[in-house]
Amino acid sequence: MNKPTSLKIILAASALFYLAFIFGTSFVIQGERYFTLVDDAMISMRYAKHLAQGHGLVWNVGEPSAQGFTNLGWTLYMAFLHLFPFSASKISLAVMLTSLMILLANIVVVHKTAEALAPESNYAPTLAALIVAFYFPLVFWSLRGMEVGLLVLLIDVALLLVISKDKTILVGVVLALAIFVRVDALIAAALIVVYLFAKNKRRAVVPAIAVVLATLAVFYFQQTYYGDYLPTTYYQKVAGYAALERAKRGVLVFVEFAARDTLALFLFSLAGIFFYNRRNRETFLLLAVFLAQCAYSIYVGGDYAEPETNSANRFITQGVPALILLFSWIASRFLSDLIVARSPSSLSTLNVAKRPALVLAVMVLLVISGEPWFNYAIDNAPFLKSDIRRVKLALRIAANTSPEAVIAVHAAGQIPYYSERKTIDLLGLNDPVIANGPGNGAFYPGHNKWNYEYSVGQLQPDLVADNFEPLAGYMRANPQYQMLPSDVYVRKDSLLVNIKGISSK
Numbered sequence: 432m433n434k435p436t437s438l439k440i441i442l443a444a445s446a447l448f449y450l451a452f453i454f455g456t457s458f459v460i461q462g463e464r465y466f467t468l469v470d471d472a473m474i475s476m477r478y479a480k481h482l483a484q485g486h487g488l489v490w491n492v493g494e495p496s497a498q499g500f501t502n503l504g505w506t507l508y509m510a511f512l513h514l515f516p517f518s519a520s521k522i523s524l525a526v527m528l529t530s531l532m533i534l535l536a537n538i539v540v541v542h543k544t545a546e547a548l549a550p551e552s553n554y555a556p557t558l559a560a561l562i563v564a565f566y567f568p569l570v571f572w573s574l575r576g577m578e579v580g581l582l583v584l585l586i587d588v589a590l591l592l593v594i595s596k597d598k599t600i601l602v603g604v605v606l607a608l609a610i611f612v613r614v615d616a617l618i619a620a621a622l623i624v625v626y627l628f629a630k631n632k633r634r635a636v637v638p639a640i641a642v643v644l645a646t647l648a649v650f651y652f653q654q655t656y657y658g659d660y661l662p663t664t665y666y667q668k669v670a671g672y673a674a675l676e677r678a679k680r681g682v683l684v685f686v687e688f689a690a691r692d693t694l695a696l697f698l699f700s701l702a703g704i705f706f707y708n709r710r711n712r713e714t715f716l717l718l719a720v721f722l723a724q725c726a727y728s729i730y731v732g733g734d735y736a737e738p739e740t741n742s743a744n745r746f747i748t749q750g751v752p753a754l755i756l757l758f759s760w761i762a763s764r765f766l767s768d769l770i771v772a773r774s775p776s777s778l779s780t781l782n783v784a785k786r787p788a789l790v791l792a793v794m795v796l797l798v799i800s801g802e803p804w805f806n807y808a809i810d811n812a813p814f815l816k817s818d819i820r821r822v823k824l825a826l827r828i829a830a831n832t833s834p835e836a837v838i839a840v841h842a843a844g845q846i847p848y849y850s851e852r853k854t855i856d857l858l859g860l861n862d863p864v865i866a867n868g869p870g871n872g873a874f875y876p877g878h879n880k881w882n883y884e885y886s887v888g889q890l891q892p893d894l895v896a897d898n899f900e901p902l903a904g905y906m907r908a909n910p911q912y913q914m915l916p917s918d919v920y921v922r923k924d925s926l927l928v929n930i931k932g933i934s935s936k
Contacts, residue, residue, distance in 0.1 A: 437556075437560075438542050438557075441564055445535060456575070466522075468576025475505060476522070476848050479507070488510075498657040499662070499664060500662065501614070502612060504608065505612055523576060530576070533573065534570065541756060542560040545763075554759070554766045554787065557789065562792050562799075566755070568745070571807075578613055585609035586609055590716070599636075599638055606624075620642045664877075669731065671869050672874045676732075676874050681731065692799045700754065717754065717757040724748075724750030818845060821844070821845035829849065832852060837853045838892055839895045840895075883906075894920065911924070915934045919933060
């Protein structure tokens with residue numbers, strides 16, 4: 432019987448770990464086990480559910496909608512899942528299991544790409560596959576329901592195809608799919624097209640056309656369906672703040688969180704490129720994909736979640752597998768030289784030859800992801816406690832309000848999805864009035880725009896479902912609402928809320 436290969440061992444270990452991660456994020460409410468995604472992903476799930484129910488890709492049923500999501504293709508896939516008879520408690524599990532399969536597929540793709548980059552090496556494929564398999568932000572954001580895993584897979588497939596194969600039509604299809612999933616995949620897609628152009632101008636034509644058509648198609652759909660080429664989320668996060676102010680924060684969070692994930696790998700790779708004279712098109716492509724994602728993250732001001740995840744954000748994560756591939760390529764040459772210098776005969780045994788790659792991969796993971804994985808082991812996944820609290824509150828709202836009740840929220844994912852009530856988004860991701868309005872205070876992506884005079888004073892929700900520090904001052908001066916022990920506000924004259932039932936924590 433043949434011994435299992437290192438790839439099979441990595442895949443098996445990864446699958447078991449991912450399943451344990453998924454189950455560990457589940458929780459029980461009144462005897463029923465629930466699975467939920469992070470709050471941002473649950474915003475997409477609300478649009479997806481409404482589409483599957485025949486109401487359109489809208490935030491509130493029966494109302495014109497803003498585009499409160501940026502991941503069109505992923506949202507459409509979520510809508511497809513809603514066509515099946517999954518309960519509200521289990522539909523998120525279907526998304527998580529999809530992401531599990533995506534992560535496993537990406538491990539295989541990275542392994543094959545490393546083989547193509549270093550066909551003579553016993554180290555590079557194992558090294559790259561193992562580091563990618565357990566890189567914390569990639570695993571976290573994917574298994575918690577974001578489109579990050581799918582984007583990474585599509586970009587990595589495109590890298591494999593352009594590096595090892597001559598199938599430019601397929602490259603075009605893959606890049607177009609990536610842009611449909613999330614339009615800012617255009618960054619990596621454009622770099623891959625430039626690489627093909629430098630390699631063979633004629634081979635770049637089809638992928639270039641595919642990238643342009645996919646981008647135009649997404650913009651055309653958004654303009655036709657929502658009345659704007661760009662999502663409401665773009666204006667909510669970017670409008671009203673100068674690029675320099677955003678970039679300042681982007682640099683700060685990069686240095687504080689992403690540098691640990693990336694700097695050591697980047698500097699080692701850079702040194703190896705010059706020492707081993709690896710200055711070729713493939714090297715510059717991998718570097719460009721990684722650095723472009725870092726530049727994009729800095730330009731938009733980073734993300735809101737770096738302090739909670741204690742790692743590189745979603746945008747940078749999309750480029751890290753390219754850096755890992757480059758690092759593994761360089762490190763494999765270094766390991767080979769080291770082993771040959773110490774004991775040339777050891778290379779004759781495959782198991783011995785692979786062992787240094789396993790040891791180095793573990794060491795790298797301890798550096799780039801050791802701290803967030805340690806925090807996870809102590810306190811479970813980031814955001815999970817607040818996610819569970821919001822699901823419980825949403826179910827209480829569903830049980831203690833009339834279906835006609837209007838609620839208002841700051842966290843626009845779990846509470847609207849599970850309560851199934853018309854919802855006012857106080858932070859404006861789904862409200863153009865707030866999104867295009869002025870910001871409040873220093874730039875903080877997605878969390879510094881609100882207008883309570885409009886959202887609460889004019890729109891008059893029956894219930895404000897979650898508290899937020901700036902809200903408290905406004906509500907103290909608003910005699911129309913009372914605060915309940917459960918930290919929600921109810922309009923005093925509303926007949927659509929069971930105050931006794933909603934008051935319990």
